Amino acid sequence: MPSSADHPGIPQSEVPLLSNRSALTAAIKRAAQQLGFDAIGIATIPAHESSPQPSQTDRPAPPHQASIWYQHLLEKLLSWLTQGFHGTMHWMSRDPERRANPTAVLPGCRSIICVGMNYWTDHQPDERPGNGRIARYAWGEDYHRVVTRRLKRLERMIQTIAPQAQTRSYVDTGPIMEKAWAQQAGLGWIGKHTNLVSPQFGSWLVLGEILTTLELEPDEPATDLCGSCSLCLRACPTQAFPEPYQLDATKCLSYLTIEFRGTEENIPAELRKQIGNHIFGCDDCLDVCPYNVYATPTQEPAFQPSSLTLSPNLAQLAHLDEETFTMLFRKSPIRRAKFHGFLRNVRLAQRASGQK
Ligand code: B12
Numbered sequence: 019m020p021s022s023a024d025h026p027g028i029p030q031s032e033v034p035l036l037s038n039r040s041a042l043t044a045a046i047k048r049a050a051q052q053l054g055f056d057a058i059g060i061a062t063i064p065a066h067e068s069s070p071q072p073s074q075t076d077r078p079a080p081p082h083q084a085s086i087w088y089q090h091l092l093e094k095l096l097s098w099l100t101q102g103f104h105g106t107m108h109w110m111s112r113d114p115e116r117r118a119n120p121t122a123v124l125p126g127c128r129s130i131i132c133v134g135m136n137y138w139t140d141h142q143p144d145e146r147p148g149n150g151r152i153a154r155y156a157w158g159e160d161y162h163r164v165v166t167r168r169l170k171r172l173e174r175m176i177q178t179i180a181p182q183a184q185t186r187s188y189v190d191t192g193p194i195m196e197k198a199w200a201q202q203a204g205l206g207w208i209g210k211h212t213n214l215v216s217p218q219f220g221s222w223l224v225l226g227e228i229l230t231t232l233e234l235e236p237d238e239p240a241t242d243l244c245g246s247c248s249l250c251l252r253a254c255p256t257q258a259f260p261e262p263y264q265l266d267a268t269k270c271l272s273y274l275t276i277e278f279r280g281t282e283e284n285i286p287a288e289l290r291k292q293i294g295n296h297i298f299g300c301d302d303c304l305d306v307c308p309y310n311v312y313a314t315p316t317q318e319p320a321f322q323p324s325s326l327t328l329s330p331n332l333a334q335l336a337h338l339d340e341e342t343f344t345m346l347f348r349k350s351p352i353r354r355a356k357f358h359g360f361l362r363n364v365r366l367a368q369r370a371s372g373q374k
């Protein structure tokens with residue numbers, strides 16, 4: 019018999035059988051909080067929409083079946099893709115209908131448990147000449163690892179208290195539009211810089227979610243509080259926002275320094291010049307958001323920076339060999355750029371700082 023020690027936040031008496039919707043929702047939220055998630059919310063899917071939808075049959079869904087919400091998501095995604103804003107991220111254009119529709123990912127999905135982890139620390143990047151800059155989300159251990167570990171524990175707990183439930187967890191690891199569902203679940207709103215802004219943590223949440231067949235109690239969707247502000251749009255060094263709430267990733271330094279696999283010469287000259295000291299990711303639009311005043315330092319040890327990520331010395335990094343790169347960044351999101359991409363970024367930053 020499982021003990022409550024295996025399932026933080028749940029009294030022993032509740033462990034095996036929680037069938038009541040609100041008790042189940044409360045127990046899951048309590049457990050998620052105890053597992054270290056900073057933001058937790060539930061988005062739900064009405065029953066008549068929770069059967070598998072078009073992408074499984076390749077036939078368009080009759081209009082009465084296709085929910086307005088999926089259509090909304092699908093339209094946003096298709097418009098982004100047809101404008102080519104995904105660049106070389108071809109995986110983003112694979113089966114957009116599935117990406118827009120969680121019931122195609124988990125047939126019978128009724129609820130999405132959305133979680134966020136605060137990764138803000140009160141350290142400042144050391145941007146003295148000769149150093150590169152690494153985006154905050156990559157200062158510590160890879161959030162995919164940190165969030166996935168906890169979501170797996172939460173999934174196990176859910177399966178114990180509701181054995182009939184099917185669950186599937188993702189942390190940027192599946193075809194889910196995570197920001198849109200987090201907004202529906204009340205974690206924050208999609209800001210003009212296209213990231214989720216939390217009224218409690220500002221720009222600094224990473225997201226994850228559990229899709230489940232359980233019927234849970236939904237939270238209120240969050241309201242957009244951007245108003246007339248446009249600080250993030252003006253802060254972008256490459257004018258990567260064709261309009262508010264829309265990002266042309268091909269111009270974004272985050273894309274160019276993390277996802278883009280080409281050589282220096284494959285990066286258009288006008289963008290190459292703007293890379294500056296960004297050697298992995300970019301926080302420029304996130305940094306200026308006024309809602310960051312509410313950010314408090316994370317208590318999560320895994321997200322604390324090292325001297326390497328806080329003040330990365332370009333001259334030293336330029337001499338890395340592949341084996342050392344792999345060893346240094348084996349638990350870090352920086353692996354994503356791959357050795358050749360990371361060294362390309364370092365060389366560009368050296369050139370921008372007049373070192374080469
Ligand atoms: C592809 C991707 C990227 C691409 C493209 C970014 C983008 N904006 O699409 C690149 C490589 C550039 C990138 C960069 C970053 N990323 Co990224 N990325 C993703 C990924 C895998 C998919 C995003 C996606 O679906 N894009 C497709 C377009 C269509 O969606 P969209 O951006 O949401 O844009 C639409 C909405 O804004 C929509 N819209 C406007 N208003 C509303 C309102 C509602 C209700 C809805 C539904 C839609 C909507 O209209 C836009 C259409 O043009 C997600 C993980 C995931 N599976 O969701 C992480 C994710 C978005 N990334 C994340 C992070 C942290 C970053 C960076 C901050 C990293 C960094 N510091 O360098 C930067 C931020 C750059 C920026 N300004 O967005 C986090 C964001 C967390 C948060 N608080 O929002 C995510 C959620 C990963 C995670 N699990 O935590 N990323």
Ligand code: SF4
Nearest residue numbers: 254270271300302303
């Ligand atoms: S991450 Fe940097 S380059 Fe990308 S949109 Fe934001 S400010 Fe612009």
Ligand code: SF4
Nearest residue numbers: 209210244247250307
């Ligand atoms: S900087 Fe201003 S416009 Fe941009 S996300 Fe924050 S509040 Fe919205």
